[in-house]
Amino acid sequence: MIDYRNTSTTGPGRRRPVRILETMPDTQDAPRPGFDIRAVNQTVIAEYRATGGELVKTLPGSRLVLLTTTGRRTGREHTTPLGYVRDTATEDSASAGGNADGGGESDPGGNDGDSNGGGRIVVFASNMAAPRDPDWYRNLAANPKVVVELGTERHEAEALTATGTERERLYQALVAAMPGIQGHQEQVDREIPVVVLSLLR
Template identity: 30%
Template sequence: MSNDLVITTVGRKTGRPRTTTHFYGEDRGHLVLVGPGSEAGPHLPGWYRDLMVNPDAEVRVDGRTLRVRAHTARGAERRQLWKKLVAREPVYQRYADAARGEIPVVVLEETA
């Protein structure tokens, strides 16, 4: 997890842009986020719920602006990404230990 990534999602209730900042990882050319990404509690964050309603978003990373489509990693993909993310940022395991369920791993694929 190197620099920050700024993501702008479309609010699921308001339809308005919502911008949040995250640590991120990379895997096979895709950006990867962890939700909730903090010890705030077991609830899924708004940005994640927004992406589940509208997976298209915009990110700013490394001085670039990209259009992306999000999906939640599942099964073997999630296990592989989680292992890689925790190896780089062990705090994610602490978040997982405090959560009452599996913490989502979100893959962002550039669209155009």
């Protein structure tokens, strides 16, 4: 089995690039032999930060966030690129007149409206259909205080695993945006965590 664990960079305080395959949930194929995950991770994270999230060279058209967690054993920062949807249903229900995101639906698209702070970002802890949860999920389960980079904005956030009817609603929104996610869930016995990242204003 290919090892998707975090890989280190040198120097104190450096962030660690991790699992670019988490950002491509529509594929269920393992990388070919010789595929350098570490190098791809570094390239994607660097391009994301240089362009404010507009990926042109590495994963054109992908809508990603960078999630930074704190290592549960090391206390070091780990950064993971992830596909996401933005949940607007809770935001709409909290306001009498709704908002411009419209309709109480989970919005799978773009960064529009995210730059003002607040809101809920939803990600899927697939680990490419591996039998265990990814390290980034186990990190935030131990310490839910995380950092989310969304386009040009950097937010502190609090992570929470969705359960029950909320998980089902958000899971369906994720599948609508990234259909390959459903195949990942069907391949494993574990219930893949759906994680809500509540951005702090």
